[in-house]
Amino acid sequence: MDLISDSDDGDGFQWESDEDDGDAVPPPNPPLPPDSAAGPSGKVSEASSSRSELVSHFMAMGFSEDMVVKAIEENGEGNSEAILETLLTHAAIEKSPVKREQSPIDCTFSSDEDVLGDDLSDVSNFEYSSDDEDYTEGTSDKDRKLSVLVEMGFPADEAFSAINRCGPTASVLEIADSIHAAQLAADSAPTEDDLFPNWSENKAASSYACGSSVKNKRKLYEMKKMKERGSFLDRKKPCFGQGNLDEGFRSGSTIPKPMIGFSLPNQKMKPANRILPEAAIGPPYFYYENVALAPKGVWETISRFLYDIAPEFVDSKFFCAANRKRGYIHNLPIQNRFPLQPLPSRTVQEALPMTKKWWPSWDPRTQLNCLQTCIASAKLTERIRTALANSDDPPPERVQRFVMNECKKWNLVWVGLHKVAPLEPDEMEMLLGFPRDHTRGGGISRTERYRSLGNSFQVDTVAYHLSVLKDMFPNGINLLSLFSGIGGAEVALHRLGIHLRNVVSVELSEINRNILRGWWEQTNQTGTLIDIADVQQLNGDRLEQMINMFGGFDLVIGGSPCNNLAGSNRYSRDGLEGKESALFYDYFRILDLVKNIMGKSF
DNA sequence: TTCATTATGACTGTCTTC
């Protein structure tokens, strides 16, 4: 490993805002109304308590009474989505020219996504026949789903692509959701306003209503740092006029839905329209991550500090089998992204195939919720086992509701008859895109593994965003990794095939530093890894020294602590001013220092 | 002292109902 590096590779390209990447910039798209999704869409109401109401509900959709009654018997009264999917499936098979060749209906159930079509006219007149049970094996599940999706009104080619994209165990509704998302994305190239609706309003509101503390914080911070280090922060206050963030005021949700960011792998989407504020344009590139569902005003503040770039909100459920709603602020190009290969499984049954055998039909989950730092207690899983063992099969609705609530809350999976269990650490590693046993051994306890993994990046998601660096830096990159954790950024870049020339990693936890170093040695890295425990040690002098030594940093990446932002925290959800989450200001301090030093030196 | 286990709501956005 060599500490000496040449400086030719890091600055051999032109820094331009995204709109200068070659393509003409289309005018900003008008904002989408909240429910402007193209294609079939609609809502499924909760099951009525009365059976007759339930029958009426589905009959109103055009299904025959016999068909509805049979579907309710199959699924129980409590699962209206499963009933509807069964109805759609039967209807489609009935109409399909290959219906007599198809296998018995294998009902898979969707998550709670609402993607059912408004226009059910095509499936409204099918009669449910007793012969339906005679479907023979022969046509694949894939064909059946394709048939259903076409019946729902989706184009066959899009349905076919979505089936491949979502994997063999994805339910029809989940696949429909995927098509829905793709259509939404394709119909309107996302602008920053689309990605962060009413951004301007929130910024204005936050700086007006609660802005005093934010403004004061910034002012105090800037004054303090100005004293510390000359005038590196003597820059103008954020310029809101740049980057199309101030145009118009809208109400509504802050977080876009679906949370797909500028693009998703293997989705046909128009090139997104993004204009970076001048102050945001590098070098270096930077990439900041934190929880999407932070308290009000947090992302506005983060964005204001990070050169007024609007966050790219992405849910990792589009990359793996678990939800992970995160916001990313970066100045990376957004064209020509590509995903890591192989593509991870998108359903929990596919990712953890051993659970399939025990997964009850009344558990509609196909994806897990956010992987957290804590797991369910043994007492809870025992309570669930006892409740199920003492119930009929299927259990009554009351028991199902109790079990489902706990399973969703704690991400429990089925490991035996009536037996649910939390994920094992190695399963979390796999779902998050880390190599097996990444956090195992080396003196780390099981509890600590859960904590470290729960705090980490989802590698496939981050790698997709970072993939644009591969062609820019064929000889590798110099990386400044802040709050590295267990090395999600390093693993992502390595898996992308981007050589890590010099890595300066800042991580407080000794355990996490050991994990990263262990991975570094195990993967035979030929670059140099410098780890630093305390972010405060990275002052201007030390950064200048490193920048001179390495020839500058190509990427400054990090996700500052979310402890005080996360909804799970019921004790100290204090926002950006919280003890840990205030370290965001160190991310900005260091990034701004690097920009200034590199601006002077290169 | 370390680690495992367990119990502990609040906040926010979305959906449903009226």
Next chain:
DNA sequence: GAAGACAGTCATAATGAA
């Protein structure tokens, strides 16, 4: 449009065993 129900969330603190 308002009010209430519902669902999801990179967690913290107390306790006891080893």
